[in-house]
Structures are given as structure tokens and as C-alpha cells.
Amino acid sequence: MASAEEIARAADRKDIRDxxxxxxxxxxxxLVAATGPLLIVLVYSFLTSAAYGGVEWKFSPEAxxxxxxxxxxxxxxxxxxxxxxxxxxxxxxxxxxxxxVTLALGFPTAYFMATRSEKxxxxxxxxxxxxxxxxxxxxTFAVLQIIRNEGIINTLLMKAGIISAPIQILFTDTAILxxxxxxxxxxxxxxxYASMEKLDFxxxxxxxxxxxxxxxxxxxxxxxxxxxxxxxxSILVFIPAIGAYVTPSILGGGKNMMISNFIELQFGQxxxxxxxxxxxxxxxxxxxxxxxxxxxxxxxxxxxxxx
Amino acid sequence: xxxxxxxxxxxxxxxxxxxxxxxxxxxxxxxxxYAFNAASSTAEWGGLSLKWFQSxxxxxxxxxxxxxxxxxxxxxxxxxxxAATMAALATTRTPPYPGLTFxxxxxxxxxxVPEIVTAVALLIFFSRIKIFTxxxxxxxxxxxxxxxxxxFAYLPIRARLENMDLTLERAAADLYATPWRAFRRVTLPLxxxxxxxxxxxxxxxxxxxxxxxxxxKSGGQDTLPTYMLGxxxxxxxxxxxxxxxxxxxxxxxxxxxxxxxxxxxx
Amino acid sequence: MNWKTKAGALCVAxxxxxGLARAExxxxxxNWGNYTSPDVIKKFEEKYNIKVTITDYDSNDTALAxxxxxxxGFDIAVPSQTFVPIWIKEGLVLETDxxxxxxxxxxAPEWANPDFDPGRKYTVPWAxxxxxxxxxxxxxxxxxxxxxxxxxxxDELKGKTNVVPEMNDVLFAATKYVGGEQCTDDKAVLKKVxxxxxxxxxxxxxxxxxxxxxxxxxxxxxxxxxxxxxxxxRLAHPxxxxxxxxxxxxxxxxxxVVLKEAKNVENAKLFQNFIMDPEVAAGLSAFHRYxxxxxxxxxxxxxxxxxxxxxxxxxxxxxxxxxxRLCSPEVQDIYSKIWTELQK
Numbered sequence: 001m002a003s004a005e006e007i008a009r010a011a012d013r014k015d016i017r018d019x020x021x022x023x024x025x026x027x028x029x030x031l032v033a034a035t036g037p038l039l040i041v042l043v044y045s046f047l048t049s050a051a052y053g054g055v056e057w058k059f060s061p062e063a064x065x066x067x068x069x070x071x072x073x074x075x076x077x078x079x080x081x082x083x084x085x086x087x088x089x090x091x092x093x094x095x096x097x098x099x100x101v102t103l104a105l106g107f108p109t110a111y112f113m114a115t116r117s118e119k120x121x122x123x124x125x126x127x128x129x130x131x132x133x134x135x136x137x138x139x140t141f142a143v144l145q146i147i148r149n150e151g152i153i154n155t156l157l158m159k160a161g162i163i164s165a166p167i168q169i170l171f172t173d174t175a176i177l178x179x180x181x182x183x184x185x186x187x188x189x190x191x192x193y194a195s196m197e198k199l200d201f202x203x204x205x206x207x208x209x210x211x212x213x214x215x216x217x218x219x220x221x222x223x224x225x226x227x228x229x230x231x232x233x234s235i236l237v238f239i240p241a242i243g244a245y246v247t248p249s250i251l252g253g254g255k256n257m258m259i260s261n262f263i264e265l266q267f268g269q270x271x272x273x274x275x276x277x278x279x280x281x282x283x284x285x286x287x288x289x290x291x292x293x294x295x296x297x298x299x300x301x302x303x304x305x306x307x
Numbered sequence: 308x309x310x311x312x313x314x315x316x317x318x319x320x321x322x323x324x325x326x327x328x329x330x331x332x333x334x335x336x337x338x339x340x341y342a343f344n345a346a347s348s349t350a351e352w353g354g355l356s357l358k359w360f361q362s363x364x365x366x367x368x369x370x371x372x373x374x375x376x377x378x379x380x381x382x383x384x385x386x387x388x389x390a391a392t393m394a395a396l397a398t399t400r401t402p403p404y405p406g407l408t409f410x411x412x413x414x415x416x417x418x419x420v421p422e423i424v425t426a427v428a429l430l431i432f433f434s435r436i437k438i439f440t441x442x443x444x445x446x447x448x449x450x451x452x453x454x455x456x457x458x459f460a461y462l463p464i465r466a467r468l469e470n471m472d473l474t475l476e477r478a479a480a481d482l483y484a485t486p487w488r489a490f491r492r493v494t495l496p497l498x499x500x501x502x503x504x505x506x507x508x509x510x511x512x513x514x515x516x517x518x519x520x521x522x523x524k525s526g527g528q529d530t531l532p533t534y535m536l537g538x539x540x541x542x543x544x545x546x547x548x549x550x551x552x553x554x555x556x557x558x559x560x561x562x563x564x565x566x567x568x569x570x571x572x573x
Numbered sequence: 574m575n576w577k578t579k580a581g582a583l584c585v586a587x588x589x590x591x592g593l594a595r596a597e598x599x600x601x602x603x604n605w606g607n608y609t610s611p612d613v614i615k616k617f618e619e620k621y622n623i624k625v626t627i628t629d630y631d632s633n634d635t636a637l638a639x640x641x642x643x644x645x646g647f648d649i650a651v652p653s654q655t656f657v658p659i660w661i662k663e664g665l666v667l668e669t670d671x672x673x674x675x676x677x678x679x680x681a682p683e684w685a686n687p688d689f690d691p692g693r694k695y696t697v698p699w700a701x702x703x704x705x706x707x708x709x710x711x712x713x714x715x716x717x718x719x720x721x722x723x724x725x726x727x728d729e730l731k732g733k734t735n736v737v738p739e740m741n742d743v744l745f746a747a748t749k750y751v752g753g754e755q756c757t758d759d760k761a762v763l764k765k766v767x768x769x770x771x772x773x774x775x776x777x778x779x780x781x782x783x784x785x786x787x788x789x790x791x792x793x794x795x796x797x798x799x800x801x802x803x804x805x806x807r808l809a810h811p812x813x814x815x816x817x818x819x820x821x822x823x824x825x826x827x828x829x830v831v832l833k834e835a836k837n838v839e840n841a842k843l844f845q846n847f848i849m850d851p852e853v854a855a856g857l858s859a860f861h862r863y864x865x866x867x868x869x870x871x872x873x874x875x876x877x878x879x880x881x882x883x884x885x886x887x888x889x890x891x892x893x894x895x896x897x898r899l900c901s902p903e904v905q906d907i908y909s910k911i912w913t914e915l916q917k
Contacts, residue, residue, distance in 0.1 A: 021397075029390060198470060348786045540605070
């Protein structure tokens, strides 16, 4: 008995070692070219800002204070940093809205693609990615072209007599939302498609045999089965959307910043690298907490289902 | 109901999908149309002309940048997808083991930081290496791109794997297939749509990157996005549309060819 | 599976093709995007048998950050006058002593000994210009030679006015508008500047660099802008005009420096000397559309630039122009804070 247990444990150990080996390349690349260098940012957030960008190697908590509190330029009074809160809130709000919009559009699209005949599915997959083979900047400028005052939408609406003067969409939060939904749509569609593609329609059939409505089938059978894809898609849209930089700066007109633009400002013209670093770490912590809560909740839910 | 009952049908889904495809291609259409614009700005229409194709064909800077973009994206996406597939195999279909949460967090980390921050960190870190080794080639850009592509490739592959049970692989093992054979003949074909989705995402994400590339690039390493970034201040000409259109057509041609060849093989 | 080997081979080929270029007969230029005349570069390449690569940046801050960290592989960069003193002070640029170069005799007297590089020990003029107001006169016919267009926007232009988000330029303009001196550390003036900016912002539609297209397409009806950009706008749309604000306007100048870490120093020096040739300088101007600071280049200038009011400052407003300086770290710090508050 004991020896069998030992063998099992040894097999487990080998399995875990194999799994570490298998994940090593990904972990090493990320450690070297993403996570590791971020330690520099952590250190920078506790240093003094140098006059024209960069840092002086002198400890200072100033950056972290300014993440939460605002010091008036002229009378040195401290107050809650409402600028940071406004910007954080705008970013989170827009990212959430983007996720909802892309999910509402992307789920049916992925479903449509996954229910095509096996031979044409790859074609649909290519069709959805082809628009994204031109880079983000070009696509965003094309969106700008469509929503500007003399753009297609306004021209058509005016020709149809629905509106008499163009609606100002460009340079508003709506423009940012439209742009981000456009840019991030494939990030939602592809993971959902990947998990829906192997959906077993016999289960759906069984559902109908039991007199389930289409809505019930969708909610009770299809959705739980493709949940990993929905989770992956939501993560892939929500997190990059919080950190979006190009779309807000081109479509938002640079007046209403999102968190990335604000951080960029600190590393750029505002010459406050420590503050930029501290803000970046704050974002990372917020996102990581949100991600853990999300994964834990959804993970627990799917665990229940399995059990 | 006049139509036969289809279990695959969901009301409105096809309409939404059609709308999505329309919305996805509308800006691309605009982009292509403006490539034939005679005016010198992408914001105004000045009649039909091929002059921007001519001017793009002579602009070696923009052609080099475009080729470089594809080169980096293809290399980074392939490496990232291979690494991500391995990592996904290592982190799914297993009871929790020590380090699993760490791996999950580490792999997703590049998603969680605004690009500009990674960009600054990489600038500082890579500069040291550049000075130390004297090597300043495209390797740095490829490494940086691979790193932030990994989570994008990983998540769809993982999602696909989570939906696959181990029965078939166990059956293969019972039939004395080596693990590698079982992987190639059983796991890989089942996993393939996930891998393809991950590869596509990684490729597209790499093509899009501006900020990290801007900070990591060395002399003569502009990609199309960083080239465009430099142009915004002084006005972007339809030359960009022309070159994008040309490359779009080229990619579509390659994809179509690939598609038909692979269909024949099947 | 055959395609797999092919894919593998492709990968290897891709990676191999990314190797380092040869280092001889090369010059790596790091410059603002869309700023370097391809014709001039071709001439330079042919004359000296040197292969030139051009890499773009989009802001002084990015360029400084990158060059400061080092290992960039660039030989030449083109920082603005406000940043030149930082580059010199931090030891990023090589003392090539352009004042002793053969073509230096062509440099216009007013640019031969500038404050940002006394005696021209490091820099060679690339372009210079002014920052003023651009208005679409179809949309607004009132007096436009004032920063009031931006800071006290007339009703016709409310929600149609853009500000180019260049911190030092905007703060210079606002300081002039409230009657202060550039780089003043007078807290009362700076407070007025802050209040003026915060009050003006709701009337702006955007804070963007992309003015040429947006003015042309009518998204903006007025903007603060650089003169060369204004020239290009007027040539495409005669109703768009450039105005020199009567409160005082800023003058800027971009300058070619050789980096201390340059690997091709001799080629870089050749380039510095090359662009001080009047005909070459005019070639640069024909592309970037700004004046160049080289005497005698006028006669090679394109016809539409020779008498353009944007390029040749009219005599009556000439005295209002002032070369923008780098302010003291203390003032710069306040600027950053005002700017952050403005942008939130």
C-alpha cells in the first residue's frame, strides 16, 4: 500500500516538474522582457523627480502622496486628488462599457461563426481578423473619418433628414467608446469562438427535447459551456481597454484623458517620472485585484456547475 | 413556423453578426477608398488618383517600416504562440499545484500595466544591455513584442483546453501511444482552433503596438505605427492608406491561397 | 507535416534577417517625423557615398529620454532650442565645433551665436519658426492677432478652437496674454496664468497636434500652431490665415547635434556641414516648410515660400517675437503642475 502511495506521489512530483518545464519559456520571456524591468518602475516611484525628466537617486514619498492627495500649486494646501480619481473613474467606466458592448456584439458573432459548416469556419476566422492586419493607428483614423462632423454617419443622417446639424461625436467619450469597441472586438470574438467551436450540439438538442425555450437553451446550456471563452474575452478586452492610449488620444481630442495618457504625460512633458511610476503601480494593483475577484467568482461558479 | 426548426438558430444572432462584419469592414473600406484620394490629406476628398501609390512605392522609409512591422509581428506571434501553448498545457486540466496561481498571474502580467510603463522600464533595462553587449538589432523589439503577445495567445488556448477533457488522450496512452504521439495526433488537432485564434491575436497585437516600440527601437528600426506616430504632427498623407491597402491586398491574397491549398489537402 | 518545417524555416529566416546592419559608410539620423527631405538625403548619400537611415520621434521628451539612456545607435538628433541646453549640460552631445566648419560662413548673423548654444560649439541650425494663431476667416472675421482667440475665445469660435498641447508653448503664450515676461517666477502672474488656462479650456474642442488635416476638414476653425503648418494650411485653403499675436509670440529653432555615443562621427560632421550650404538648406525648407537660418538660401527657396507672410515675418510685428528659453527648474516644475491640472 505504502509503496503504491509513494509511486503515486513520485508521479505527481514528476508531473509538477514537467509542468514547470513546459511553462518555463513563457515565464522566462515575460520575466526578462516585461515583469523584471517593472521592478525599476517600483524603485522609481520612491525616488525624487529630476528637473527635466528622469529621477534623482534620493528617497521621496512625494509621488505616492500625490497619487492620493493633491497639493495646491500656490498655497500648498492638501486636498483629495480628485483629478486622479476623475481620470481613473473615466478609464474604468469606459473600459467596462467597452467590455459590455464588445460582448453584446461579439458573442452572437462568435456563435454565428461557430455554427457555420466545418469547412468555412476557418474562412470566417480569417474574415474577422483581416481588418486588423492594418495597424491600430490607421484603423483609428478610419473610424475618425466615419464619425467626424463631415463623416459618413453625420452626412447620411442629415441627408435622411433625421438631424439638421451634425452631431458632435468626435472628441467626446462616445467617440472613445466607439473606437475602443471597434479596436477590441476581435479580442472578444476569438476566445469565445475558440471555446464555442467545439460546442456539442447534442446537448442543445437534448435541451430542446426537454422543451427548453431558445433563451433557456442559450442561458442554461450554451453559456455555461462557453464560459471559459467569455471570461478570457472579457479579460482581454477590459484590461487593455483600461490602459488604452492611442484610441483615446486620437478620438478623444486629448482633452479628456484616460489613465494611460495621464501616465504618459508624467513621463513626457510633465517630467514627473516618480508620479508616473506610482500611478502605474496603482493601476496594476487595481487591475490585479479586479482580475483575481473576477476569476475567483467565475471560477467558483463553474466549479459548482461541475460538482 | 414556416422554416424548419433548427437547433443551431438563435434569434437575431445572424443579424448582429452581419452588423459586426459590416462595421468591421466599413472603416477598411474608407481606408481603401482614401488611398485613391488625389488630395494631400486623409481628411478631404480631392478626386480619384493613383499618385499616392506611386509616392508610397518610392518612399523607402515607409516600405521598410511596413515590412519590418510584419517581420516583427510574424516572428513574435509564432514564438509567443508556441510558448503560450506550452504554458497553457502546463496550467490547465490539473488539480491545483504549488505555483499555479503564480504562473497564472505572471503570464497575464503584461496585460495589466499600461504600455507606457513597460515601455519606460524596457527603455532603461534594454539600454543597459545595448551598451553592454553592443548589439542593437531587432532582437530587443522581438523580445518585447513576444512578451506582451504571450497573454493574448495564452487566453484563447487556455479557454479551449479547459473545454477539452482528458479522455481521448488517456485512451491514446492506453493504446501505448508515446506522450509526444498522443499530443500530436490527439491533443494538437483538438486544440488547433484555439492555437489559431491565439496566433491571430498575437500577430494583430504585435502589428498594433506603438508605445513600447517607440521606446525600444534603435536606429533604423521604425515600424509602420511608430512611423505614423512621427507623422501625426505634420499631417498624415494618403500615402499611408496606399501602402496599407497594398499590404492588405497582399495579405488577403496570401490568406486566400493558403486557404484553398489547405482545403485541397484536406 | 510538411508545412511545419516550412513554418520553422520561415521563422529562422525571419530571425536571421533581423541582424545588425554594417557600420561603415552609414549615418543614423534621429529626427522628428516627416521632417527630413528625402531629396536632400539622396543628394548627401550620393555626394559622400554614405547610407542614411532615418528614425522618427514625436516629442522632445521621448528623444531626450531615449538618448539619455544610451545605446540607441543614433548619430544625429534634432532637439529644439529649449532642450539643447539640457542635452549639452548632461553631456549627451559631441562638441563638433560647427563654427569652424567650412559652410558656417553661411549661417545668418542672428543665428550664428544663439543663447542656447553660445558660439555654436555643438549645434547647426535645421529650421526655425514662430508660434501664433491660425484662424479660418470664413468662420470668424474679427481681429485675430491676439492670444485672446485661445484664452478668451470669441463666441463664433467656441467649441471649434484647438490648442496644440505643447506645454512650454502654451504657458509662454498664456504668460504673454496676462502681461507677464517669459519664464517669470512671479507667483501672482503664474496664478493668473493657471486661472486663465483653466477658465479657457471648456471653450476648446481639442488639444491636438494634428492641425493641418483638422483645420482643412473644418473640424477646427481656429488653433494655435506653428507657422510652417499654417503655410501648408493656407496653400490648400486660402481662407485660413496665420496671425502674429500682438501680446508677443514665441520663436523656436530646431538644431542638429551629433551624439556623444555616435559611431559615425565623421559622417555626422559631414552632414552638419552639408546642411549649412544655402542650396541644401533651401531644399530642407522646401520639404519641412520652415525657414532655415542660412543666409543666401532665399534665392533657392520655392516660390510660394519666398514672400509667404508665415515664413518671412512682416516688419511691423517683427519686434514682438521672442526666442523661447528653457525656464528654471522651479518655474518648469510649476509649469508641469499647471499643465497636469489643465489636462485632467
